[in-house]
Amino acid sequence: ELKVEQNPLFLSMQEGKNYTIYCNYSTTSDRLYWYRQDPGKSLESLFVLLSNGAVKQEGRLMASLDTKARLSTLHITAAVHDLSATYFCAVVIIQGAQKLVFGQGTRLTINP
């Protein structure tokens, strides 16, 4: 059974600092999503990573995928308060139909 593990689960950081969230998964998959969720809200798609070595950047966020290591990272550069949210990675499993297996989520708090 596929397991997806994120770390850290909780992260409190100061504005202006850099940090990385890690997402490890246990079974071969070459497709991975990163989502953002604000309290009480739905999931907002941030990045879709489709192949080994994929790197995508949007503003202060950058995501990468290493399918051989079964590892994805979400790097935050010069954090700002607006990035405070819970971030999930999700690995795509295709068994007749695709489904997403989510990590536990990383609750990120950025302090002014």
Next chain:
Amino acid sequence: KAGVTQTPRYLIKTRGQQVTLSCSPISGHRSVSWYQQTPGQGLQFLFEYFSETQRNKGNFPGRFSGRQFSNSRSEMNVSTLELGDSALYLCASSLDILAGGYNEQFFGPGTRLTVL
């Protein structure tokens, strides 16, 4: 283009009752998936429907069921509600134009179910 819509947005029920949640996918999307989100278990896959057929099912008891209509709208039903069914239920739709291929899922706002 309108996004995924879910109704109702909030629901309060008591133990033993049953509940039906509705999801309307993005126009043209034929695949609808349901996920349950709880603080303890996180986000878990419930089931996926395509062309009115359930193609994939997660590890949930038979009290959880669903269906999809010819217009791709989907409903999920939970019978004999338990306190542990309190959760945010999220619906996601995708095009599913390639069998076995990649199809991004777009999530609706969710239905917050509280069981008392």
